[in-house]
Amino acid sequence: MPTLFLAPTSFWVDQFVNGLTTGSLYALIALGYTMVYGVLQMINFAHGEVFMVGSFAGLGAMTLMGGNDLSGPMIALAILVALIAAMAASAALSATLERVAYRPLRTAPRLAPLISAIGASIFLQYFVSDRTQGKAKFYPDVFPRGTVGAGAFHIEYIQLFLIASSIVMMLFLYLVIQRTRTGRAIRAVAENQANASLMGVDVDRTIVTVFVLGAAMAGVAGVLHGLFFQTIRGTMGFLPGIKAFTAAVLGGIGSIPGAVAGGYVLGLAETVGREGLNTIPGVDLGNQWRDVIAFSLLVLVLIVRPTGIFGEKVARRA
């Protein structure tokens, strides 16, 4: 798209905001991957489905609260209830998965829980798809439309809300990990399970907590995804799940700041990065190329810096 040479600043700002929006969702989901990897060195491939179930729970809550008939302050209340319901549903699902699909395999070879996770992922995808006849469901279209900003910079309300709530959630998680007893237990278990256990940390409980915290983030992402894109379906978790996993690896799997950074890098690469490439004469990458860009970036990072942006931990372990 050579015409983009002439694209106004507002175009790049808009694409930047789009990148931050998608990136926020990736980052929120990536936290779950990275935290579980941090304590168990296991990739929870069913995490994308935890996100999907959260999204459906949020839709259920909003529908019960009045759906498309919501108005005024009731909208804010419904969104709040939806967020709580989604966090609860995702957390419950994730804790169940941990108990049923992963804990029995904790001492098994590393491939076993991975395969169990993929199985759980496929089961959940098709279970929900079956329950919904494979059809898309729509979030109520109640979030106020409009933009805020000045000059070349403006941002839609919904994007502002999405980015802001993601950041709040991530800060909350950071505080939990760094400032609370539970957080200290999580860090201890991540460092060394056996030693943490000797120091009186309940390892099983801590691991469940990790799953629950990661799932809560995914649940929030599910509701935000629903509010923003409005269309949800049983298979919606797969691609964001893989992308968030990519983000976690980009940032350095096991590292919490890494997952956040990876999410934003990936989101921006798909939007600003794609349009940036399009300014090169002769290059014309349509929207369908965004996945190619994301995964090429992953391959590149794995070749050049296999530990990711923030990941020294893995190197030390390996």
Added chain:
Amino acid sequence: MRDRGYGSKLFLALGALAGIALLAAACGDDDSGGSGGVKYGTAGFTSITIDSGASVKIGISSPTSGDLKAIGQPIVDAAQLAAEGKDIKGHKIEWVVKDDLCSADGGAAAATQILQEKVVASIGPVCSGAVVAAEPQYEKAGVTQISPSSTAHKSTYPDRGAVFQTFLRTTYSDDIQGPVQATFAKDKLGAKTAYIVYDTDAYGSGLRDAFRTAFEKGGGKIVGSPEGYEKKATDFKSIVTNIQNAKPDLVYFAGFFAEATPFIKQLRAANKDVKFFAGDGVKNDEFTKGAGADAEGAYLSLPSPAYTGAGYLTFGTAYEAKTKAKRDASPFVAESYDAATIIINALNKVATDSGGKLTIDLKKLNDEIRKTTLDGASGKIKFDARGENAGGATPVTLFKITGGKYVETPR
């Protein structure tokens, strides 16, 4: 010079090789002749025997689950309706319905399943992506397929050059729909510039090309680069930003309602004024239901004549009584009813009965179907050598969404 000698010998050898290859390619597809300037490939016509008491099987390849079930199921229902109360010389008709998910992979898989069942003919695939993937299999088995809904240019102009003898359609090609859309966009909607968003499958990319060629020929300008998406995409934000930057008069959407719904919502959140125009894949009640107020004022077209004939009224009444669904909730139902009627009529003509045993010569069946002329539910149908429906005079209808309903608008 030595060097040059070597070089020219190499050149000569390569040239000869290229020549042989071209000759071989030209001959390769030419083995079965054709008619009307159309070259056919070789179809594996055989004959199928049906034991006494056994039923005659006809396949249907259609998306019967997922988002596009809303397109696929009505087409299945309409075809089955055509067989009600009918038989093939005393043998019952049995439908072999396979879900092709509207995808290339699904179309090929459904074709394998359908052909395993020894069907004598098949309806579908519904989606062009599935048609293009499945055509070689039907051709190899010599089983004639009639698609009631595949509109892509590629369905009848395959990449391999030689036309598939076993493929026909009761709907009309995008070669007809595209130019009508382009003229409508330019003359009636006053659009000088258009931005294209398309599904990357055979249907979406085919419609994109048909519209783009006709629109540019008429003096219109395509702004920005056409943006593709894969099925089930939900994030169109980046495309919408590009649209805002390109400032087109009209956004042309070549795809299905399942993605058009989130797309138009995201488009309207940023831009209330740009005109939205789409093809048959979006004309479905699911679109007006899902997109609600954002769908208001959208323009759509259908590659079918306005249904006004007596055949349509009879069909419509029977269809609504059977399915409890509206006859115009989803397109191509009348075309599907006609496709099934054509197959059943032709079967009754070519099947030979010997002591309760039916023999069906698939080549004769193909010839009989190709000869058919029908004044059916969807209008007049006759096939040209390429397998196109050449029956209708003005087979494109245009709609504007007004008050949540598709209201026909003059072209």
